[in-house]
Structures are given as C-alpha cells and as structure tokens.
Amino acid sequence: MILIVDDKPENIFSLKTILELHSFPTDTALSGEEALKKVLRNSYALIILDVQMPGMDGFEVAEAMSGYSKARDIPILFLSAANTDKKWITKGYSSGGTDYITKPIDTDILLLKVKTFYRLYEQNRELNRIHASLRSEIEFRKKIEEELQEAVRKRDEFISIASHELKTPLTTIKAYAQLLDRSIGTEDPTKLYVDRTLVQVRKLDNLIVDLLDLSKIESGKLKFNKKLFSFGATLTNAIEMIRQTNPDYRITRTGEADVELYGDEMRIEQVIVNYLTNAVKYSPEKKEIDIEASARVDGRLFVQVRDYGIGIGKDHQANVFSKFYRVEESATQFQGLGIGLYICAEIIRRHDGEYGVQSEPGQGAAFYFSVPLRSEESLQKVG
Numbered sequence: 001m002i003l004i005v006d007d008k009p010e011n012i013f014s015l016k017t018i019l020e021l022h023s024f025p026t027d028t029a030l031s032g033e034e035a036l037k038k039v040l041r042n043s044y045a046l047i048i049l050d051v052q053m054p055g056m057d058g059f060e061v062a063e064a065m066s067g068y069s070k071a072r073d074i075p076i077l078f079l080s081a082a083n084t085d086k087k088w089i090t091k092g093y094s095s096g097g098t099d100y101i102t103k104p105i106d107t108d109i110l111l112l113k114v115k116t117f118y119r120l121y122e123q124n125r126e127l128n129r130i131h132a133s134l135r136s137e138i139e140f141r142k143k144i145e146e147e148l149q150e151a152v153r154k155r156d157e158f159i160s161i162a163s164h165e166l167k168t169p170l171t172t173i174k175a176y177a178q179l180l181d182r183s184i185g186t187e188d189p190t191k192l193y194v195d196r197t198l199v200q201v202r203k204l205d206n207l208i209v210d211l212l213d214l215s216k217i218e219s220g221k222l223k224f225n226k227k228l229f230s231f232g233a234t235l236t237n238a239i240e241m242i243r244q245t246n247p248d249y250r251i252t253r254t255g256e257a258d259v260e261l262y263g264d265e266m267r268i269e270q271v272i273v274n275y276l277t278n279a280v281k282y283s284p285e286k287k288e289i290d291i292e293a294s295a296r297v298d299g300r301l302f303v304q305v306r307d308y309g310i311g312i313g314k315d316h317q318a319n320v321f322s323k324f325y326r327v328e329e330s331a332t333q334f335q336g337l338g339i340g341l342y343i344c345a346e347i348i349r350r351h352d353g354e355y356g357v358q359s360e361p362g363q364g365a366a367f368y369f370s371v372p373l374r375s376e377e378s379l380q381k382v383g
C-alpha cells in the first residue's frame with residue numbers, strides 16, 4: 001500500500017486517482033502527524049510526502065520516521081513545489097530509498113518512480129521471506145544438532161557408567177571361575193564346563209575393556225605409556241595368545257621384526273590381537289592366517305594380518321575403522337560391537353601411524369598398519 005501525505009485534499013485526490021487507476025492500493029493522510037500515526041499502525045511500500053505542509057513539514061515527518069524501526073526502511077518520494085527544496089531532500093532521513101518529484105506533477109515520471117519503488121519493495125519482501133525461512137531452517141537444524149549432541153553425550157555417559165558397573169562383578173566372577181578351575185582335577189567331568197565358562201567370561205571381559213577404551217577415547221582420557229620395547233617379543237606374545245585360544249587356526253609369521261619400537265607396548269599388542277581376533281572370527285571356513293611384520297628401510301614398522309575368510313566389499317572398506325560400523329550383510333552372523341577397529345585406529349594414530357585394509361569379498365582381508373620405529377616425540381625423549 002502507498003501512503004499519500006498532503007495537506008490539500010484536491011492533491012491527494014488526483015494522486016490517489018492516478019495510482020489506483022494503475023492498480024496501486026493507497027492510503028492517505030492530511031498532515032504529518034496523521035502520517036506518523038498511520039505508519040506505526042500499518043505497513044506501507046512507499047510514502048509520497050508533500051514537503052510544504054502547515055504543522056510538521058515533510059522533512060520533519062521523514063526525520064521523525066527515521067527514528068521508528070518500523071518505518072525506517074520505507075522509501076519516501078518527496079513532492080516538492082520548488083527546485084530549491086532539492087538540496088534538502090535527504091536531510092535527516094536515513095532510508096536507502098529516497099527520491100523526489102517536483103510539482104506540477106508529471107504523471108509519467110510519477111508512475112515510473114512509483115513502479116520502481118514498488119518493485120523494490122516486493123523484491124525486498126520476497127528476500128525477507130526467504131531470509132526468514134532460511135533462519136527458521138537454520139534454527140531447526142541447530143536444535144536437531146543440539147539434541148543429537150546431547151543424545152551422543154548421554155550415550156557416551158551411559159557406556160562409561162555401564163561398563164564400569166559391569167567390570168566389577170565380572171572381575172569377581174572371573175576370579176572365582178579361575179579358582180574353581182585350579183581346584184578341580186583335570187579328570188573332573190565338570191572341568192569342561194568351568195573351561196567354557198572361563199572362555200565366555202574372557203569374551204565378556206574383552207567387550208567391557210573395549211567399551212571402557214571407547215569411553216576413554218570419547219572423553220580424551222586414553223593415556224599412552226610410551227617407551228622403547230622389543231617389538232619381536234610382543235608380536236610372539238600376541239600370536240601365542242591367539243594360537244592358544246584358537247588351536248585349529250594355522251598362523252604363519254613372516255618378515256624380520258626384531259626391532260626396538262618406541263610406543264605403548266600393551267596398546268600395540270592390543271592392535272595386533274584385535275587384527276588377529278578379527279581374522280579368526282571372519283574366516284570360519286578357511287583357518288589360515290598370515291602375519292607379516294617387518295621393519296622397513298624408511299624407518300617404519302609394517303604389520304599386516306591376512307585371512308582367507310569372508311572379506312569386505314569395496315563400499316565398506318573405508319568405514320570399518322569407524323565407530324560402531326559393522327558390515328550389514330554379515331553383522332547377524334558374527335557377534336560384535338563394531339568398536340575394535342575404531343580403537344585400533346585411535347591407537348595407531350596416536351603413534352603417528354597409518355592403517356588400512358585390502359580385500360576382495362569372499363577371498364579374505366588384509367588389515368595392515370605402519371608406525372615409525374622412532375617418532376619425533378621419541379627422538380626428543382630417548383635421543
């Protein structure tokens with residue numbers, strides 16, 4: 001709507017007629033004071049404002065309006081009687097859209113200017129609408145993100161509390177089962193059941209340890225106790241551990257890895273045990289595993305565990321090191337939480353290492369990692 005402000009009803013009448021003839025809706029005010037009241041109540045696309053009026057003149061009205069947030073941006077088309085008014089036109093008015101037209105009014109010029117202002121007004125309105133809808137979209141997404149973060153946070157908190165709570169009774173169960181195992185003779189018919197119980201208890205224990213590690217990673221509390229250690233012995237230990245629990249698997253070791261490595265021995269062993277455990281778990285048919293470990297000329301230790309099991313499709317290979325990621329097609333067939341490799345990745349990263357997997361579905365997988373034998377950090381510490 002266009003507000004026409006003029007103290008002379010005949011001027012108002014002629015302007016109103018011209019504008020309405022061209023389909024512009026109008027409103028009118030016979031004084032500056034009335035105009036000010038109206039701009040506070042209604043929304044206008046443009047104000048056509050006579051400069052010379054008794055009481056408040058056009059400039060005073062414009063100046064007063066510039067103080068109203070509601071009216072500040074409404075463009076004003078001043079109607080000035082004399083050319084001398086021109087230099088005062090923008091006085092005291094901060095609107096981006098200000099123009100003038102001299103009397104007697106040239107209808108064509110008036111319409112041209114009104115049309116331009118109106119078009120600007122409509123474009124502005126559209127922009128504001130888009131702006132508002134973008135804002136509400138952003139607000140909505142922000143809210144969802146906050147809710148999601150809160151839900152992650154809560155899940156991590158739950159995992160941390162639950163794993164701590166589970167660990168204590170399980171440690172007791174493990175201790176009693178081990179006592180029982182030692183106190184009964186090898187010929188005792190119940191020994192089989194005690195051994196089976198211990199196997200399951202160890203599985204549960206490993207799961208809880210993984211959950212605890214996960215919550216430590218999430219809270220930035222996974223600590224490393226790095227020093228120089230003989231990697232060859234660690235590797236032998238890890239392989240022996242897997243051999244003992246999986247005597248039906250043939251594990252072949254290759255490469256030369258009798259080296260001193262600077263790192264957290266337990267954590268490096270954990271990565272190898274994890275790779276080997278997965279190799280066993282995901283190759284139920286073909287019970288052969290190759291492990292290669294070699295110190296390379298570039299000063300890095302390379303370790304690769306190859307199995308001949310179910311393998312991993314190309315689409316999944318990049319994701320298997322992500323938290324909770326499990327290959328969907330095989331998830332129901334094999335038990336797991338999808339956090340072992342995530343923990344491995346974190347351990348390797350914290351040793352400035354690299355990791356990855358190569359696989360052909362149905363033909364097995366080769367999981368590898370490499371770490372510098374001496375990181376920058378170790379050179380500073382051990383020299």
Ligand code: ADP
Nearest residue numbers: 278282311320326327336337338339340341365
């Ligand atoms: P989990 O074995 O408990 O599910 P991991 O983090 O160790 O968790 O492994 C993530 C996923 O990667 C597994 O669920 C499995 O889909 C896939 N995966 C890991 N190791 C192998 C492997 N040797 N062969 C085939 N798939 C594997």
